[in-house]
Amino acid sequence: xxxxxxxxxxxxxxxxxxPIMVMVxxxxxxxxxxxxxxxxxxxxxxxLFQNRAVLNALKNSLIxxxxxxxxxxxxxxxxxxxxxxxxxxxxxxxxxxxxxxPMMNPDIxxxxxxxxLFVFVGKFVLGGNSIMGFWSLLIAHTTFNLPYVIMxxxxxxxxxxxxxxxxxxxxGCTPAKAFVKVVLxxxxxxxxxxxxxxxxxxxxxxxxxxxxxxxxxxxxxxxxYAMTKKRVxxxxxxxxxxxFTVVLILLIITNAVQSRGEKKNIKKKGIRQ
Amino acid sequence: MKKYESFPVSPVExxxxxxxxxxxxxxxxxxxxxxxxxxxxxxxxxxxYAFTDATGAFTINNVKGLLGLEKETQNVIQSxxxxxxxxxxxxWRSMWYGAVATVVCLLIAYPVAYFVSxxxxxxxxxIITLVMLPMWMNFILRTYALMKMLxxxxxxxxxxxxxxxxxxxxxNTPFAVILGMVYNFLPYMVxxxxxxxxxxxxxxxxxxxxxxxxxxxxxxxxxxxxxMGGVVSGxxxxxxxxxxxxxxxxxxxxxxxEMIGDVIERTFLxxxxxxxxxxxxxxxxxxxFICMAVMNRxxxxxxxGGSIIV
Numbered sequence: 001x002x003x004x005x006x007x008x009x010x011x012x013x014x015x016x017x018x019p020i021m022v023m024v025x026x027x028x029x030x031x032x033x034x035x036x037x038x039x040x041x042x043x044x045x046x047x048l049f050q051n052r053a054v055l056n057a058l059k060n061s062l063i064x065x066x067x068x069x070x071x072x073x074x075x076x077x078x079x080x081x082x083x084x085x086x087x088x089x090x091x092x093x094x095x096x097x098x099x100x101x102p103m104m105n106p107d108i109x110x111x112x113x114x115x116x117l118f119v120f121v122g123k124f125v126l127g128g129n130s131i132m133g134f135w136s137l138l139i140a141h142t143t144f145n146l147p148y149v150i151m152x153x154x155x156x157x158x159x160x161x162x163x164x165x166x167x168x169x170x171x172g173c174t175p176a177k178a179f180v181k182v183v184l185x186x187x188x189x190x191x192x193x194x195x196x197x198x199x200x201x202x203x204x205x206x207x208x209x210x211x212x213x214x215x216x217x218x219x220x221x222x223x224x225y226a227m228t229k230k231r232v233x234x235x236x237x238x239x240x241x242x243x244f245t246v247v248l249i250l251l252i253i254t255n256a257v258q259s260r261g262e263k264k265n266i267k268k269k270g271i272r273q
Numbered sequence: 274m275k276k277y278e279s280f281p282v283s284p285v286e287x288x289x290x291x292x293x294x295x296x297x298x299x300x301x302x303x304x305x306x307x308x309x310x311x312x313x314x315x316x317x318x319x320x321x322y323a324f325t326d327a328t329g330a331f332t333i334n335n336v337k338g339l340l341g342l343e344k345e346t347q348n349v350i351q352s353x354x355x356x357x358x359x360x361x362x363x364x365w366r367s368m369w370y371g372a373v374a375t376v377v378c379l380l381i382a383y384p385v386a387y388f389v390s391x392x393x394x395x396x397x398x399x400i401i402t403l404v405m406l407p408m409w410m411n412f413i414l415r416t417y418a419l420m421k422m423l424x425x426x427x428x429x430x431x432x433x434x435x436x437x438x439x440x441x442x443x444x445n446t447p448f449a450v451i452l453g454m455v456y457n458f459l460p461y462m463v464x465x466x467x468x469x470x471x472x473x474x475x476x477x478x479x480x481x482x483x484x485x486x487x488x489x490x491x492x493x494x495x496x497x498x499x500x501m502g503g504v505v506s507g508x509x510x511x512x513x514x515x516x517x518x519x520x521x522x523x524x525x526x527x528x529x530x531e532m533i534g535d536v537i538e539r540t541f542l543x544x545x546x547x548x549x550x551x552x553x554x555x556x557x558x559x560x561x562f563i564c565m566a567v568m569n570r571x572x573x574x575x576x577x578g579g580s581i582i583v
Contacts, residue, residue, distance in 0.1 A: 005384075005388040005391075008384060008385075008388065009385065009388055009389075009400075012381060012385055012459075013403065015456070015459075016404070016407050016456070016459065016460075017407070018422070019415065019418035019419045019421075019422050019456070020407060020410065020415070020418055022418065022421065022422055022428055023414075023418045023421070026421075033426075034421045034424065034426065034427055034428070035424075035426045035427055035428055035430070035431035036431060075303055075304045075307060076304065078300045078301070078303065078304065079300070079301045079303075079304030079305070081297075081300060082296075082297045082298065082299070082300040082301030082302075082304075083297075083301060084297075085293060085294075085296065085297035086294065086297045086298070086301070087290070087293075087294065091298055091301065091305070095301060095304075095305055095308075098305070098308040098309070098312055098313060099308070101308075101312050101313075101316065102312055104513075104562070104565065105558060106513050106514065106516070106517035106557065106558070106561060107514065107517065108517045108519065108534050108537055108538070108554070108557075109319070109517070109554045109557065109558050110315075112319070112537065112541055112550065112551070112554055113315035113316055113318060113319045113554075114311065114315050115541065116315060116318040116319060116322060116547060116551065117311070117314060117315040117318055119547075120318065139311055140311075142307075143307070143308070143311045143312060146304065146307070146308070150304075175296065200409065204409070204411055204412075206411060206412065206413055206520075207519075207520075211541070211542075220411075221411050221413060224411060224413050224414060224417075225413050225520070228413060228417050228524070232417075236414070236417065239414075240410065240414045240418065243410055243411070243414070244410055247406060247409040247410060248406065251402055251405075251406060251409070255398065255399070255402060258398075259395070259398075
């Protein structure tokens with residue numbers, strides 16, 4: 001059984017990683033081929049770094065991810081606190097339903113529905129001026145981030161004793177101060193997790209962005225899509241390798257930080273493993 | 274909640290509660306407004322476009338055309354050169370590919386989740402991180418990488434030729450499309466099942482063993498019912514993006530294995546026929562919701578059945 005599970009896991013990981021590894025290897029290929037490897041070179045990396053469009057798209061993607069995750073975290077945190085407080089309100093049901101829509105809908109439907117709205121607004125409200133581009137992308141990304149932020153904060157709020165806030169207010173805190181001093185520290189891990197999730201969702205999104213993007217603001221996934229549509233240069237292998245390496249390093253760091261945090265906690269509480 | 278209401282409430286407390294509700298509604302309102310404008314209204318737009326023609330007049334021809342009830346849709350009459358698509362066939366194909374990919378994902382992922390949950394704690398985290406890692410690369414890059422591997426001149430077939438084996442044509446086949454879905458969405462199946470299994474109360478399994486269950490019965494009577502929640506959310510997370518994909522089928526299926534996502538994309542962006550596009554999207558959405566409702570019904574029955582036995 002032990003050996004079977006080992007072989008099974010190795011096979012699955014081979015399946016998951018083989019295409020990526022092939023790309024990594026071929027990013028160092030000396031010739032423009034996907035089947036033959038001839039000579040080691042960095043030429044595709046050099047070509048990539050001379051490509052201004054790639055660097056520009058990366059910058060756009062980062063701006064969009066930072067802004068949309070910040071906006072969705074602020075709106076989402078407030079909404080989560082509000083939803084958690086609602087007891088008998090008739091608004092609660094519809095609010096939760098609205099939160100479910102973007103999570104249940106296929107991305108392509110979310111994308112086209114927003115595109116219809118933006119086209120309509122551009123045509124009839126702004127008199128033919130298109131808002132497709134930065135603004136439509138920011139709105140779309142914030143919208144699909146919001147439910148995920150709320151879903152990662154709500155469980156934290158449910159763990160919290162509502163009497164804590166009441167106590168703070170009895171002791172003279174204004175509601176705003178009670179929120180900052182009591183509620184926010186308690187739910188901070190959920191807020192941060194939600195924000196990070198929003199950031200990566202935004203950075204990674206292609207389908208929804210594809211339908212609401214304009215020609216003046218290109219994100220990295222959109223650029224990659226355009227790259228795979230035309231005659232493809234092996235620079236895309238170099239780009240994938242760089243993305244893979246960055247993700248790998250980031251995950252190693254987060255894992256290391258997490259396990260160190262856990263060790264510290266264990267020490268503090270005096271629990272021995 | 275009922276317990277809470279059954280206490281006699283003083284007028285002061287009532288006032289306080291009402292104030293609390295008002296405050297809650299107030300801080301939720303920016304979010305609510307945002308979601309109404311950017312989620313609800315766009316959905317209304319989809320419905321509106323689906324049931325109107327290019328002039329804005331009400332029509333059910335868009336939807337009728339999809340179901341094959343109407344021989345010629347508005348679309349064909351307007352563009353002339355457009356070949357009438359058999360929408361029913363394409364819908365059917367999308368559902369079928371999506372279902373096969375979901376089942377294959379489940380069959381591969383379930384043992385993975387189980388094996389990982391049996392490992393030492395710190396090892397579990399590393400393996401799960403490794404399962405997630407490909408997910409953090411954009412799915413376009415992953416699909417592209419897979420396409421390059423499967424091509425007739427790709428690394429697999431080059432290796433075959435070198436070994437004197439015949440070239441196996443893999444790209445642009447249904448197999449390639451389904452493989453692409455499985456490859457892209459497998460982590461979405463592993464993660465929810467694993468998260469349920471890692472929280473599973475191990476003493477239940479021991480109890481079953483003590484009561485004389487063999488391995489098979491421990492699995493069917495304890496492990497499987499307890500992991501049902503993870504399986505259901507895994508199925509949702511794989512099935513929905515698989516059915517509605519358009520990039521995977523374009524790249525790995527060539528032109529011959531068109532899926533409903535491809536038709537939606539083309540209708541909106543190439544033909545800019547919003548009415549027919551909206552109708553297709555609406556039907557897709559409803560079909561997926563029906564599938565999900567059936568799924569949830571099934572899983573609820575499962576858990577209820579379990580509780581009756583207990």
